[in-house]
Amino acid sequence: MTTLLIFIIVLFVAVALWQMVKIFDLAQVGTSNNQVATDKDNKFNGYMMIGFLIFIYAITIASFVYLGDLPLMSNSASEHGPGLDNLMVISMIVIFTVQIITQFLLHYFAFKYRGEKGKKALFYADNNTLEAIWTVIPVFVLAGLIIYGLFTWNDIMNIDESEDAMVVELYAQQFNWKARYGGEDNVLGKANVRLIDLDKANILGVDEDDPNAKDDVIVTELHLPVGKPILFKMRSQDVLHSAYMPHFRAQMNCVPGMVTQFAFTPTVTTAEMRQNPDIQDKVANINALRLERKAEIEEAGQDLTYEFDYLLLCNKICGKSHYNMQMKIVVETQEEFDAWMKEQKTFENSLN
Amino acid sequence: MSATAETHVHDDHDVHHHKETFITKYIFSQDHKMIAKQYLITGVIVMGIIGIMMSLMIRMQIAWPEQPNPLFEALLGKWAPGGVMDADIYLALVTIHGTIMVFFVLTAGLSGTFSNLLIPLQIGARDMASGFLNMVSYWLFFVSSVIMILSFFVEAGPAAAGWTIYPPLSALPMAQGGSGMGMTLWLVSMAFFIASSLLGSLNYIVTVINLRTKGMSMTRLPLTIWAFFVTAIIGVISFPVLLSAALLLIMDRSFGTSFFLSDIFIQGEVLHYQGGSPVLFEHLFWFLGHPEVYIVLLPALGITSEIIATNSRKPIFGYRAMVASILAIAFLSTIVWGHHMFISGMNPFLGSVFTFTTLLIAIPSAVKAFNYITTLWKGNLQMNPAMLFSIGLVSTFITGGLTGIILGDSALDINVHDTYFVVAHFHLVMGISALYGVFAGVYHWFPRMFGRMMNKNLGYLHFWVTAICAYGVFFPMHFIGMAGLPRRYYTNSNFPLFDDTTNTQAVITVFALVAGLAQLVFLYNFIASIFYGKKAEQNPWNSNTLEWTAPVEHMHGNWPGELPQVYRWAYDYSKPGYEEDFVPQNVPMKDGEEELHH
Numbered sequence: 001m002t003t004l005l006i007f008i009i010v011l012f013v014a015v016a017l018w019q020m021v022k023i024f025d026l027a028q029v030g031t032s033n034n035q036v037a038t039d040k041d042n043k044f045n046g047y048m049m050i051g052f053l054i055f056i057y058a059i060t061i062a063s064f065v066y067l068g069d070l071p072l073m074s075n076s077a078s079e080h081g082p083g084l085d086n087l088m089v090i091s092m093i094v095i096f097t098v099q100i101i102t103q104f105l106l107h108y109f110a111f112k113y114r115g116e117k118g119k120k121a122l123f124y125a126d127n128n129t130l131e132a133i134w135t136v137i138p139v140f141v142l143a144g145l146i147i148y149g150l151f152t153w154n155d156i157m158n159i160d161e162s163e164d165a166m167v168v169e170l171y172a173q174q175f176n177w178k179a180r181y182g183g184e185d186n187v188l189g190k191a192n193v194r195l196i197d198l199d200k201a202n203i204l205g206v207d208e209d210d211p212n213a214k215d216d217v218i219v220t221e222l223h224l225p226v227g228k229p230i231l232f233k234m235r236s237q238d239v240l241h242s243a244y245m246p247h248f249r250a251q252m253n254c255v256p257g258m259v260t261q262f263a264f265t266p267t268v269t270t271a272e273m274r275q276n277p278d279i280q281d282k283v284a285n286i287n288a289l290r291l292e293r294k295a296e297i298e299e300a301g302q303d304l305t306y307e308f309d310y311l312l313l314c315n316k317i318c319g320k321s322h323y324n325m326q327m328k329i330v331v332e333t334q335e336e337f338d339a340w341m342k343e344q345k346t347f348e349n350s351l352n
Numbered sequence: 353m354s355a356t357a358e359t360h361v362h363d364d365h366d367v368h369h370h371k372e373t374f375i376t377k378y379i380f381s382q383d384h385k386m387i388a389k390q391y392l393i394t395g396v397i398v399m400g401i402i403g404i405m406m407s408l409m410i411r412m413q414i415a416w417p418e419q420p421n422p423l424f425e426a427l428l429g430k431w432a433p434g435g436v437m438d439a440d441i442y443l444a445l446v447t448i449h450g451t452i453m454v455f456f457v458l459t460a461g462l463s464g465t466f467s468n469l470l471i472p473l474q475i476g477a478r479d480m481a482s483g484f485l486n487m488v489s490y491w492l493f494f495v496s497s498v499i500m501i502l503s504f505f506v507e508a509g510p511a512a513a514g515w516t517i518y519p520p521l522s523a524l525p526m527a528q529g530g531s532g533m534g535m536t537l538w539l540v541s542m543a544f545f546i547a548s549s550l551l552g553s554l555n556y557i558v559t560v561i562n563l564r565t566k567g568m569s570m571t572r573l574p575l576t577i578w579a580f581f582v583t584a585i586i587g588v589i590s591f592p593v594l595l596s597a598a599l600l601l602i603m604d605r606s607f608g609t610s611f612f613l614s615d616i617f618i619q620g621e622v623l624h625y626q627g628g629s630p631v632l633f634e635h636l637f638w639f640l641g642h643p644e645v646y647i648v649l650l651p652a653l654g655i656t657s658e659i660i661a662t663n664s665r666k667p668i669f670g671y672r673a674m675v676a677s678i679l680a681i682a683f684l685s686t687i688v689w690g691h692h693m694f695i696s697g698m699n700p701f702l703g704s705v706f707t708f709t710t711l712l713i714a715i716p717s718a719v720k721a722f723n724y725i726t727t728l729w730k731g732n733l734q735m736n737p738a739m740l741f742s743i744g745l746v747s748t749f750i751t752g753g754l755t756g757i758i759l760g761d762s763a764l765d766i767n768v769h770d771t772y773f774v775v776a777h778f779h780l781v782m783g784i785s786a787l788y789g790v791f792a793g794v795y796h797w798f799p800r801m802f803g804r805m806m807n808k809n810l811g812y813l814h815f816w817v818t819a820i821c822a823y824g825v826f827f828p829m830h831f832i833g834m835a836g837l838p839r840r841y842y843t844n845s846n847f848p849l850f851d852d853t854t855n856t857q858a859v860i861t862v863f864a865l866v867a868g869l870a871q872l873v874f875l876y877n878f879i880a881s882i883f884y885g886k887k888a889e890q891n892p893w894n895s896n897t898l899e900w901t902a903p904v905e906h907m908h909g910n911w912p913g914e915l916p917q918v919y920r921w922a923y924d925y926s927k928p929g930y931e932e933d934f935v936p937q938n939v940p941m942k943d944g945e946e947e948l949h950h
Contacts, residue, residue: 006416010865017869020813021876035805035886036893037736041812045735048816049743055820056747059827067831067856073767088764095754102721102750109728110743114735115665120933121926122730125667134722135715142711145757150704152763157700174527174618193617205617234697238618239521240630242695242770246836249767253696255630256520257614260697286851296418297845306848313847315770315838317514318521319528320439323841 039116046114053107057100075278077310077331078248079265080156085249087152091145159263165229168222170312171204172234172241172254174319177312177327180204181217183346189213193237193256201352205237208351216347222312222329225337226269234260244315245329247273253316266331273331274308283308372908380491382483383908387490388469389801395461396790397878399452399497400871406449408868413437413445415854415861417843431509439842440529443512444504446840447530450515451500451538455545458648458786460493460552463587466651466793467556467580469801473899474574476565476916478909481558485551492548496541503537511538514840516637519612519630523604526619535605539598546595553584553591560584565898567918572937574897574922575661575668578675579654582682583647589686590643597636604628634696638689645782646685650678652789653720653749656742658922659796660724662895663739664731665933667923670723677716684713694762695769703762710760714753721750732926732933736893737811738796744819745788751823752781755830770840773833776826784822791815791874798878799892803904804885810877817870824863828856894934896922901938920947 037045076085113121169180169188182188189210196205206213224230234243236254243262244251252262273279286306290297297304314325332340381387405427412421420435431441468486472479480486503510512530513522517538525532560573560581573581603609604625612633613625661668668674690698690706724746733739755777758764768774791814798806832853837844844850844857891900898918902910916938924935929945941947 006862006865009862010869013866014869014872017813017817017873021810021873034889034892035808037734037739037808041808042733042735045740045812046733052816052819056751056823056827059823063828063831067828067835067853070831070834073834084763084767087761088758088767091758091761091764095757099751099754102725103747105725106728106743106746106750109725109731110733110735113664113728113731113733115732119732121665121732123667123926123928124669124726124730125923126670126672130726131670131673131719131723135719138715138718142714142757145761146708146711149707149761149763153700153704153707153761156763156766157703193615194622196617196622198620238616239524239527240518244770244836244838246767251695251766251769255697256616257627257629258631258697282852286848289851289854290848300418300845302845302848306851308849311847311849313838316518317443317840320443322443323439323843324846326847 037115042114042116046111049107049110053103056103056107060096060099069278069282075268075273075276076247076249077266077268077273078250079267080152081249081267083152083155087148090148094141094145156264159231159261161231163229165231165263166225167231167233168224169204169233169235170222170243170254172236172243172314172318172325174238175314175321175325177220177222177243177314177325178204179219179222179327180206180347181219181341181344182212183215183217185212185215187212188233189216189347191235196237199352201350204235206347214346214348217341217344218347218350219344220327222327223337223340224266224329224331225334226266226331228334229263229265231263232261234262239318240316241314241318241325242316244313245310246313247310251315269331269333270308270310270329271332273310279308380487382479382487384468384472384480384483384486385801385906385910387486388465390490391461391464391468391493392794392801394494394497395464396457396794397875399456399461401875402501403449403452403457404868404871406445406452408864409437410442410445410449411861411864413442413842414844415858417845437842440509440512442842443514443528443840444510444530444534447512447514447517448500448504448510451511453783454515454644454648455542456493456497456500458782458790459549459587459644460545462648462651462786462790462793463556463580463583464490464493464552465790466576466655466797467552467584469797470576470899471556471559471580472563473800473902473910474577474897474922475560475563475568476898476911476918477559477563478911478915480555481563482555485555489548489551489555492544492551496544496548499537499541499544503534503541506533506537508532508534510534516634516641517601518637519601519604519633520616523601523613524616524618524623536602539602542598543595546591546598549587549591553587556580556584557588565915565918568937571672572918572921575657575671575674575678576651576654576897578678579650579657582678583650583654586643586650586682586685587647590640590647593636594640597633597640600636601633631693631696631698634693635689638692639686641692642689643682643685645778646681648782648786649749649789650681652745652786652792653678655789655793655796656724656745658897659738659742659792660727660746661923661925662796662893662934663734663736663742664727665734665925666727666731667925668723669726669729670719671921671923673719674723677719680716681713684709684716688713688760691760691762691765694765700762707760707762711757714757714760717749717753721746721753734893736795737806737808737815738792738893740812740815740819741788741792741795744815744822745785745792747819748780748784748788748822751827752777752779752785756781767836768833770838771833772829772837772839775839776829776833779829780822780826784826791818794878796893797899798881798885799888799904800899802882802885803888803906804881805888805892806881806885807877810873814870814874814877817873818867821863821867821870825860825867828860832856891936894932896924896934896936898937901936 171178190207234254241254310329312327424432425435508529600611610625610628
């Protein structure tokens with residue numbers, strides 16, 4: 001139905017455009033028009049420039065009003081998140097300040113200095129001082145952003161191996177995720193895709209002879225204890241994938257043939273996040289929208305009601321079902337985590 | 353003495369001219385103006401229509417993923433049974449749309465059209481240094497285009513690994529349907545394309561260095577020529593690296609080597625590859641891939657510089673700074689490629705280095721933007737369609753460029769990498785900006801190419817609808833990205849988390865469809881004006897550059913008689929002491945007149 005409506009709209013717009021083309025063509029009959037802009041054209045387009053400037057501001061404001069709550073940009077759930085969000089906010093302020101001023105100057109000048117017959121432009125070819133000013137100002141602003149950015153980057157990426165971090169392997173394959181915990185010794189057993197043995201259900205290619213591997217735990221839902229530093233080791237068995245955990249401001253590619261890593265400390269449990277007013281607003285909004293598409297959603301076999309959960313998404317094109325490669329992340333208290341972990345089978349016991 | 357020599361040369365040309373048959377004039381032409389038109393029609397118009405159609409299908413799929421769309425079935429046939437698009441073909445559309453727009457339309461189409469047309473005409477040369485190589489370059493491009501389009505007709509579909517064709521996805525036919533014959537054709541097509549691009553670029557470089565007319569020193573070159581010249585140099589430096597990456601990928605695919613592959617288990621079996629790294633491919637790809645952005649953008653900026661100065665009736669502000677910033681951008685463009693790879697698994701220290709170089713590139717870009725704005729200041733702006741598109745380019749260049757500050761910052765990139773934020777950023781800063789450059793160039797030089805004028809009112813209509821829709825499409829898209837929505841998803845309906853973006857997606861798609869329709873206005877104007885447009889005067893825009901001193905009629909050798917001699921830079925607009933508000937480059941200096949820009 002929507003498609004049909006859209007096609008009708010598009011059709012009408014096409015007809016409208018065609019009509020306008022006709023009108024423009026007819027308007028030219030009998031005038032000695034050499035297709036070079038006249039004063040009238042300059043005036044019309046000059047005013048259009050101001051109109052366009054207003055349009056740019058309007059769409060900026062509209063985007064912020066309707067889309068600017070961005071729960072993913074403001075309620076981070078990891079220790080490094082707030083610092084990153086802060087940098088983002090500062091960068092956005094810089095960007096929008098420059099955007100608003102330069103767009104104003106550009107379009108206002110286009111309006112103000114629109115051509116008139118007999119007027120002569122100012123012959124003004126150079127001014128070293130001016131150019132120095134707008135070279136130096138960006139230098140300082142960018143230097144500030146670079147320095148702040150690099151400190152943030154180093155904080156996030158410098159992983160202290162000696163720190164008391166829980167090691168978790170994220171394992172990617174077309175088109176799903178697995179997670180492997182080091183078990184009681186917190187050491188991951190050696191692994192290589194050449195050791196994969198589907199008959200024995202050794203799907204991650206973990207080395208069965210490695211004593212460190214025996215207590216490893218392989219799961220399809222990622223559980224993390226709150227407040228505990230987590231060191232992720234990423235592997236992929238087939239093509240490039242990217243482990244994207246937007247709520248934690250975390251992302252790293254999974255590359256076949258090498259182990260990549262990323263570390264963060266989750267700070268907000270799933271239960272706490274569900275109580276967050278911003279998230280509740282977002283969820284309520286989503287559920288209202290889902291109710292409108294009820295039939296469609298039920299036909300697709302999904303739950304109608306959406307409940308907030310952290311997610312791990314694949315964010316590197318990886319093939320046909322790239323759009324559905326996800327894993328639920330549950331952040332919980334240490335006790336809940338320990339209880340959950342107890343229920344899981346160790347690698348040794350999971351083999352056939 | 354030189355006069356007789358020139359006349360003699362011209363006579364030779366005249367003799368040559370009469371021997372032209374239909375085939376040598378229109379098909380296997382060695383005349384730079386004809387080759388420019390060939391590039392314009394195949395590279396920009398035909399490939400552009402295909403690329404834009406694909407983008408509209410992509411947009412409709414994103415906005416209404418569940419609804420069968422009769423258009424899909426009509427255009428995609430077996431890949432959209434009942435109007436429901438196949439997930440593989442969605443990725444193929446994304447891939448080929450990117451490839452066609454970046455390489456075929458905005459590299460070959462843009463440079464091929466305007467470098468070919470303008471380099472000889474604006475530097476005062478009779479033709480390119482090698483007309484034959486120029487012809488070969490075009491026909492290699494043609495073959496490359498045909499192969500790329502043919503890849504849609506192979507059994508398992510065209511390449512579908514994204515325009516960046518990262519292995520192992522692109523290397524393993526079992527990973528994806530499109531990585532079979534489709535990817536082979538993609539690689540073959542690109543090999544032809546790179547050969548074409550290299551021949552073209554070498555020709556441009558040699559022509560600019562050797563064939564400038566008397567008095568045309570490098571510091572008197574119009575900024576268009578500077579931009580085309582530097583673009584050609586970047587192309588010669590970086591395209592061979594892509595060729596080597598493509599060759600190594602072909603080796604991995606077909607001859608069992610392991611340059612980019614290691615430790616792979618797929619579809620129940622372990623492959624023999626060992627020791628390679630996909631990250632190596634990413635380095636090689638982006639060593640071209642990033643300069644490529646400037647290969648696309650610089651010619652558009654050059655065109656804009658020329659058109660803004662001409663239509664403002666003012667000298668371009670800060671000519672030397674403009675040249676310096678082109679050179680700075682060109683240099684920096686070759687050392688920033690790593691900002692596409694912050695989270696690829698490369699050493700985080702490299703990330704710091706690339707953040708630094710990347711944000712440096714914002715400085716010459718800012719200088720260019722400010723200089724354009726200052727050129728408008730106290731001008732006498734003639735709002736021709738070309739001028740509107742040039743102002744539009746500066747606007748989208750600023751909007752799109754600014755978000756680069758976020759993406760170029762390694763820390764911030766972690767969270768917006770590969771989301772719609774990136775899609776919005778690069779479409780504005782290089783896609784839309786470069787397309788505006790193409791449109792500006794077509795409107796401005798149409799009289800030079802076809803001897804007729806395009807209809808200005810249709811031009812206004814085309815611009816304003818396009819301008820509004822471009823912002824309507826890409827501005828809200830940033831916000832979808834900042835909500836964390838990854839790009840290249842066939843449908844987002846498996847993520848209720850993103851359900852609140854669906855309405856925005858629909859709005860964006862409507863803007864995109866209207867923008868697509870607006871291009872039909874351009875197409876109509878373009879084709880109709882070739883045949884029925886008003887006959888053009890020799891210098892309709894009162895411009896200073898040499899191409900407007902040549903006769904309107906198509907002639908081999910560009911100028912009858914002597915080549916024009918150059919006495920001044922290209923930007924003596926509204927110069928005090930002259931009655932007219934322009935002084936063409938071939939007008940000698942008056943006694944005591946100063947060449948102000950030195």
